Amino acid sequence: MMNQGLGRLEPREQLRAVGLRVTAPRLAVLDWLTTHPHATADQIAAGVRERLDSVSTQAIYDVLNACTKAKLLRRIEPAGHPARFETRTADNHHHLVCRRCDRTEDVDCVVGFAPCLEPSSALGFVVDEAEVVFWGLCPACAANPSARQNEETYT
Amino acid sequence: MMNQGLGRLEPREQLRAVGLRVTAPRLAVLDWLTTHPHATADQIAAGVRERLDSVSTQAIYDVLNACTKAKLLRRIEPAGHPARFETRTADNHHHLVCRRCDRTEDVDCVVGFAPCLEPSSALGFVVDEAEVVFWGLCPACAANPSARQNEETYT
DNA sequence: CCGTTATCTTGACTCATTCCAGAAAACCTG
DNA sequence: CAGGTTTTCTGGAATGAGTCAAGATAACGG
Numbered sequence: 001m002m003n004q005g006l007g008r009l010e011p012r013e014q015l016r017a018v019g020l021r022v023t024a025p026r027l028a029v030l031d032w033l034t035t036h037p038h039a040t041a042d043q044i045a046a047g048v049r050e051r052l053d054s055v056s057t058q059a060i061y062d063v064l065n066a067c068t069k070a071k072l073l074r075r076i077e078p079a080g081h082p083a084r085f086e087t088r089t090a091d092n093h094h095h096l097v098c099r100r101c102d103r104t105e106d107v108d109c110v111v112g113f114a115p116c117l118e119p120s121s122a123l124g125f126v127v128d129e130a131e132v133v134f135w136g137l138c139p140a141c142a143a144n145p146s147a148r149q150n151e152e153t154y155t
Numbered sequence: 156m157m158n159q160g161l162g163r164l165e166p167r168e169q170l171r172a173v174g175l176r177v178t179a180p181r182l183a184v185l186d187w188l189t190t191h192p193h194a195t196a197d198q199i200a201a202g203v204r205e206r207l208d209s210v211s212t213q214a215i216y217d218v219l220n221a222c223t224k225a226k227l228l229r230r231i232e233p234a235g236h237p238a239r240f241e242t243r244t245a246d247n248h249h250h251l252v253c254r255r256c257d258r259t260e261d262v263d264c265v266v267g268f269a270p271c272l273e274p275s276s277a278l279g280f281v282v283d284e285a286e287v288v289f290w291g292l293c294p295a296c297a298a299n300p301s302a303r304q305n306e307e308t309y310t
Numbered sequence: 311c312c313g314t315t316a317t318c319t320t321g322a323c324t325c326a327t328t329c330c331a332g333a334a335a336a337c338c339t340g
Numbered sequence: 341c342a343g344g345t346t347t348t349c350t351g352g353a354a355t356g357a358g359t360c361a362a363g364a365t366a367a368c369g370g
Binding site for chain 3: 175176178180181209210211213214217218221
């Protein structure tokens, strides 16, 4: 809540704004993610270690979990892939994922605000979010049908 | 009334129709899933073992993978949960998942045919599926915010 | 009934992630 | 800016879901 605007702050102020302590691993993770959206914990760890050598894997997960809970980060989990994280949290946007190379891109919410879509029949559920993943092939993979692709068949 | 074609056949005929051998584990998995949609591999194994004692865990996974590849089953993987399977494969419907008790229900496709939604901007991706998960609370959990609900019993 | 080949069994193994206990660092307080 | 709390980080073990591999078994076409 009331964190639109947080996205514009520096990592240090973002952390303060949500009551989290300012630590080197946290700053490095947030900073790395601003330039590498949709990175996995693994990729984030590798990136962070380039500038801060020696950060435990557990610290990476702790940072990601704390920031996700505080809504400084958003976690997405496309089926069959490890979780990915992004700093764009103020809106309810969706994702486009390449079935072949896993490239992931943002797409704006189809309607504009959560839950953004209404199920045709909610069966009494109180729905608060419509999560949408568009699956397909990115331009590069679509243009290069020769390279070996995974098992999934797309009619 | 579920899916045209294969969905109406008995498991035995479904397997033959897609060129898979008819085996006891396969029949039991398909049969059990018709009455327990959205079950996890674990739940399916438990259910199958009630009528066929001694089926290896690996066999369960093999059956699920073979049938999913052959499109007799569909796999869904809500973020943070193990994969779930269902026999309704002919249409592109979506799901409603309870954040508290994991209860999962089908909802018809918002538009009616795959990909069912168009991203506002596909960035050149060739999209073949729009996967939608509606997150919220099921009626029971919404009505009872304190107690921890459990899922339908698989016996 | 036989042979071929798909499928199942057993058991080790991977990967992503979490749990744990203790050490270190942040930040409130004086 | 020292002291005390409390949060966070480290290192290592552990978990859950699922896969891999090698050999045994069973389907099914002939």
